[in-house]
Amino acid sequence: MSLKRIVGRLVFLVLVIWAASTITFFIPRLSPRNPIRERFAELARIGGFSPQDLEAIVASYNTKFGLDKPLWQQYFDYVSSVARFDLGVSLNKYPKTVIDLIMESLPWTIVLLFVTTILSFVLGNLLGAIAAWPRAPGWLRSLATPFVLLMGVPPVLMGVLLLFFIGFRLKLLPLGSAYSTGMVPDWSSLSFILNVAKHQILPALSLILGSVGGWVLSMRGMGVTIQGEDYVLFAEHKGLSGFVIFKDYYLRNALLPQVTGLALALGTVVTSNIVVESLFGLPGLGRVLSQAIQANDFLVIYGIVLFITIAVATLMVVVELLYPLLDPRIRQE
Amino acid sequence: MTTVAISQPEVLRPGRFTLTLRYLRRNQSLVIGLLIVLGLAIFTIHGMLTIDPKRAYPLAVLPKQPPSPQHIFGTDFFGRDLYAAMVVGLWQTALIGIIAGALGITIGVVLGFTSAYFGGLVDSVIKGICQVLTPIPAFLIQVIIAGSIDKREVTIYTMAFIVVLLAWMHPTLVIRAQVLSMKERQFVSVAKLSGMGDIGIIFQEILPNLLPFIAAAFVGQVFASMFASFYLAVLGLGPLREPLLGNLIWAAQSQGAFFNGWWWWPITPAVAMVLILGSLALINMGLDEIANPRIRRTE
Numbered sequence: 001m002s003l004k005r006i007v008g009r010l011v012f013l014v015l016v017i018w019a020a021s022t023i024t025f026f027i028p029r030l031s032p033r034n035p036i037r038e039r040f041a042e043l044a045r046i047g048g049f050s051p052q053d054l055e056a057i058v059a060s061y062n063t064k065f066g067l068d069k070p071l072w073q074q075y076f077d078y079v080s081s082v083a084r085f086d087l088g089v090s091l092n093k094y095p096k097t098v099i100d101l102i103m104e105s106l107p108w109t110i111v112l113l114f115v116t117t118i119l120s121f122v123l124g125n126l127l128g129a130i131a132a133w134p135r136a137p138g139w140l141r142s143l144a145t146p147f148v149l150l151m152g153v154p155p156v157l158m159g160v161l162l163l164f165f166i167g168f169r170l171k172l173l174p175l176g177s178a179y180s181t182g183m184v185p186d187w188s189s190l191s192f193i194l195n196v197a198k199h200q201i202l203p204a205l206s207l208i209l210g211s212v213g214g215w216v217l218s219m220r221g222m223g224v225t226i227q228g229e230d231y232v233l234f235a236e237h238k239g240l241s242g243f244v245i246f247k248d249y250y251l252r253n254a255l256l257p258q259v260t261g262l263a264l265a266l267g268t269v270v271t272s273n274i275v276v277e278s279l280f281g282l283p284g285l286g287r288v289l290s291q292a293i294q295a296n297d298f299l300v301i302y303g304i305v306l307f308i309t310i311a312v313a314t315l316m317v318v319v320e321l322l323y324p325l326l327d328p329r330i331r332q333e
Numbered sequence: 334m335t336t337v338a339i340s341q342p343e344v345l346r347p348g349r350f351t352l353t354l355r356y357l358r359r360n361q362s363l364v365i366g367l368l369i370v371l372g373l374a375i376f377t378i379h380g381m382l383t384i385d386p387k388r389a390y391p392l393a394v395l396p397k398q399p400p401s402p403q404h405i406f407g408t409d410f411f412g413r414d415l416y417a418a419m420v421v422g423l424w425q426t427a428l429i430g431i432i433a434g435a436l437g438i439t440i441g442v443v444l445g446f447t448s449a450y451f452g453g454l455v456d457s458v459i460k461g462i463c464q465v466l467t468p469i470p471a472f473l474i475q476v477i478i479a480g481s482i483d484k485r486e487v488t489i490y491t492m493a494f495i496v497v498l499l500a501w502m503h504p505t506l507v508i509r510a511q512v513l514s515m516k517e518r519q520f521v522s523v524a525k526l527s528g529m530g531d532i533g534i535i536f537q538e539i540l541p542n543l544l545p546f547i548a549a550a551f552v553g554q555v556f557a558s559m560f561a562s563f564y565l566a567v568l569g570l571g572p573l574r575e576p577l578l579g580n581l582i583w584a585a586q587s588q589g590a591f592f593n594g595w596w597w598w599p600i601t602p603a604v605a606m607v608l609i610l611g612s613l614a615l616i617n618m619g620l621d622e623i624a625n626p627r628i629r630r631t632e
Contacts, residue, residue, distance in 0.1 A: 012465075019465050024477055031481035152611035154560065156567055160582060160603040168591050175591045267470040275564050279586055290568050293480060301480045305473040313468045 013317045020309040021082045024302045036061045087303035092295050098303030109284035113273050116207040124215025132223030144216045151213030155272040159206035159279050176280040203280045222254040256327050263319035267312050363619025369612035380420030388417035389576045407597035410588045415601050418576035425489045426578050429562045432493040434555030441504025449512035463502040471499035479570040487572040496561045549620035556613040578602040
């Protein structure tokens with residue numbers, strides 16, 4: 001891969017991040033709401049101090065956060081602080097910064113995201129490849145069908161249905177939250193880890209069940225094309241065993257475009273992940289976001305959105321840059 | 334002299350109706366999808382005519398009642414009759430989807446045609462903006478927009494507007510690609526040589542040929558818009574007073590419906606939403622076949 005291409009993709013990444021931070025800067029400022037005033041008006045209602053004091057507090061906070069400077073300077077400060085990964089402070093949990101909140105909850109999100117994405121990618125591609133493989137036994141090929149039917153059910157709805165049938169009716173698994181109430185988080189005790197894992201099963205299932213079908217469909221399409229290729233025919237005539245052809249000639253080649261698909265799907269996957277987390281009350285980014293929404297903690301909302309956007313865009317570009325390592329045909333160009 | 338009348342062998346030509354029926358028999362996903370939509374439409378219209386819409390709003394009926402002959406879907410914590418809420422909610426969800434879908438596809442058609450037909454700088458700018466915005470998860474930006482609006486002022490029309498703000502890039506890129514390929518076809522060259530103007534070629538030659546494709550893209554757009562507005566509502570960013578399907582699930586979850594045993598509260602809107610999205614996905618699959626003749630099944 002040429003240096004020019006790498007530089008091109010990196011410039012594109014910077015453009016995307018700049019666009020995202022510009023959007024998150026201007027949209028809130030177009031709105032007539034003033035988060036600091038709203039926050040202190042709320043406190044004033046509870047604590048009972050006079051309107052003059054309120055104005056004084058708001059003015060001093062505006063100075064502290066630089067909100068009294070001209071808009072272009074605020075914009076410049078904002079973009080440069082984003083470049084330094086400084087996303088501001090939480091209005092509700094001050095002096096905690098937005099980055100603190102994100103870092104506390106990020107491990108939960110990443111583990112769930114990683115496990116569900118890998119599982120559905122592996123399961124979907126395997127089932128899809130088998131479904132398109134004419135020598136596989138019929139029952140094995142039909143295993144993919146139920147997953148294709150489940151594709152129409154978004155993860156959140158799957159979550160509600162699973163909660164009802166498995167959690168509520170059968171009482172097999174807990175109805176949400178990260179671990180049983182009353183348990184002290186202690187990552188060295190096995191019973192705590194098992195308890196956490198038990199609470200993760202339903203959220204993970206609701207994310208996996210709906211997304212396997214997509215991989216099945218695209219892999220099956222890919223598989224059908226590859227079966228017609230000369231090298232598969234050649235391998236058959238060489239007398240290689242069915243399993244070797246399946247593994248080395250067929251699956252390997254069909255998998256390549258799927259990896260690109262994985263990068264493209266990332267945005268949707270993260271979105272579903274966040275909404276499912278808030279449905280199940282898991283302490284990941286999703287719950288921080290929904291709590292911030294309910295508490296009008298604007299800087300946290302904007303910070304999380306910006307953080308995820310940058311992460312997704314960066315990962316997409318990284319996968320694109322790593323792609324030639326997987327596919328020698330691109331490397332030679 | 335007698336002339337022997339040779340009877341013409343009758344060619345059995347199936348009528349248009351029979352042909353349509355036969356086609357529909359092959360394209361089962363379209364039929365099933367349309368039937369579910371029809372069922373939901375009958376449910377909603379029948380409901381709109383028979384219920385008192387006030388029952389879909391808080392404090393109208395006795396709260397927390399399980400399903401019974403009086404309240405077939407039960408009532409929720411805030412005293413909404415879930416049957417009435419379902420009728421109003423289905424109607425509002427459909428409205429958001431259709432408004433946002435129609436607006437998105439209109440912007441997509443206008444920008445896609447402008448970009449592809451005129452090319453040059455216009456094309457590079459439109460394409461560039463779409464490509465830079467595409468990797469940004471639209472849903473997250475929608476969260477920001479919805480979050481900056483005062484929750485008391487959010488209506489279902491604001492919801493549709495928020496959704497459409499970030500839903501035009503995909504149709505624009507797709508339609509642009511279609512127009513680009515159509516531009517090279519011979520009938521366009523013939524029209525150009527015969528002295529037809531740009532506007533004439535766009536509206537009389539290219540647009541009519543793209544209509545099936547645009548119809549399929551419209552259904553996809555309605556699906557995506559409903560999906561986006563549903564997710565926003567599940568996070569608590571919808572018009573909180575309205576019985577939108579996503580709002581009902583958000584409210585049920587934040588009141589711990591399953592913990593308290595009010596299972597009917599989240600289940601009813603969830604099943605309704607599965608039916609809507611499932612039927613739209615089926616219709617989209619069926620329409621794809623019409624729009625893309627290469628995968629059309631023949632007898």
